[in-house]
Amino acid sequence: MFYTYLRGLVMFLLWGANGNAHFHHLENIPSQEENYILVAPHRTWWDPVYMAFATRPKQFIFMAKKELFQNRVFGWWIRMCGAFPIDRANPGAGAIKYPVKMLKNSQRSLIMFPSGSRHSTDVKGGVALIAKMAKVRIMPASYTGPMTLKGLIRGERVDMNFGEPIDISDIKKMNDEGVAEVANRIQTAFDTLDQEVAAMQLKKGPNPWLLLPRLLVFVVAVLVALLTFAVSFVASFVWDPDKHRK
Structure with a gap:
């Protein structure tokens, strides 16, 4: 429930601030009954929100670097939404076992940014291994739009x-060659998605008639966010999401 609430709240904030988001090829997204790994190059801190919103009502778990959990409220928020911490220097077996277990035994899919950084498009082997062990498809996505908060608020187009889901069931072993093949398929999908968007008209601004409604929504969303922050701060002392995670 908290996942759905926070996803909606942040989307209201983003719509109020930007109001110029466009979603393409939603028909490629698997049915709600199918679990999958949603992957994309990590380019901004808000691209996961657009991804989660477009694929609703499907809910996700996602990996996050352990440093993000140090802030009491933000760390509590992302734990409540299904995030689990990863030590990049020493990821350990849990980085593979936990998402595989959730993909097999829950209704939640997995969001991963295989680059591991915001502006790199390197595809790492973790996605390939998890997808193979969980026997799920890989769903590629790509964000194009403002890279700064200033650009987002100015209404630059998002x-x-x-893309089409990637089936890796034909790859028998996840050795170096198998991982390289999966990486190539994912990177090819990323490149194709970026090229498709580049061919579109990207200069169109937000609808000026929606400026006042957006402003009102943004103000209300900010007030609700502040109240949520205060309640979450208190709740973080009494509710441990990890102990209640299914």
């Missing part, structure tokens, strides 16, 4: 593009 495009969220979704």
